[in-house]
Amino acid sequence: MIRCLAIDDEPLALQQLVAYIKKIPFLELAAQCQSALEAKKYLEQETVDAIFCDINMPDLNGMDFVKSLQYPPMIVFTTAYSEYAVEGFKVNAVDYLLKPFGLQDFQRAANRIKERLEPSVANNQDDGTIFVKTDYRIVKVTVADIRYIEGMSEYLKIHIEGEKPIITLLSMKKMEERLPDTFMRIHRSYIVNLDKIQEVNKNRIIMDADTYLPIGDLYKEAFQRYLDTKFLGK
Structure with a gap:
């Protein structure tokens, strides 16, 4: 599913957009918002695809x-004034x-969003790789080489062993669904490769000397269950 945010200050227009x-x-x-300021506040806490x-x-x-x-998702402008078209593009x-x-015009716009988002990540379960769309390229990533994934508003930053991070337009939820069970979400903004963890210190996961990732309250119980399956000692 493609998560959408609808914004219009006119109640009837917003109602039609939602419908x-x-x-x-x-x-x-x-979500639906009646102002851009309301939408900005929403996006400070949540992510959308369009x-x-x-x-x-x-x-x-x-x-x-x-x-x-900073990282805008897919945008479709709606307006009664045609002079904004060039600026919009x-x-x-x-x-x-x-x-x-x-509805036919709206369907066309929705289809364009779908076409752009669908190639963002493609799985190849047989050889342990994924294809990730970044900028105007689609690059192949070995899943086992991913150290952790960081959520940045509407984008994800994929941190890879020995390489520069890759930034792609995708939600954390969709990335979670595509990764194997060697990965776990530990925070609203982080998914980690469990095989890359070096240490767990209180409410933090230490990936290396310079990387400390917080464990969010909503994810503590699930992560503790994982630790219990690996823990040796009293």
Whole structure:
């Protein structure tokens, strides 16, 4: 499922946007906001794969809102003003919907998002590798070489043994689903390769002399169960 955020300051327009999202089988409505400022607060705590965003809004317009995001997800702009189209594509928007738009136009935009996101990670369970989309390339990664994965808003940073990290547009949940059971989520922002752990110190996992990862409260119990299966001693 592709998690979506709907933003529009007009209640009726927002209601229509939400209704269209719910009609598309592969879209999931994560939240709806009536301002860009409300959306910014939401994104400080949560991640989404795509944003359907009105441009003309008070306080902070949709265009400036998207420009303010360090790692913007897939963006579809919605507006009643056609003059914003060129500027919208300058910020790499997936599509631009001119109000009033129908379900067919919305479906087209949704399909474009799906096409861009689907290649982000592909599994090859037989040889222990995955393919990860980064920038304009799709690179092959040996799963056993991944040390840990760090969530950064809408993006993930994959830390690999002896190589530079790879940054890809993907949610933590989707990455979790694609990794083998040698990986475990220990925090809202971290998934670790259990085979790469050097030490556990209180509520921290030590990967090396310079890397200390926190264990989140929601994940302590599951991680402790894993430790219990490996622990030798009283």
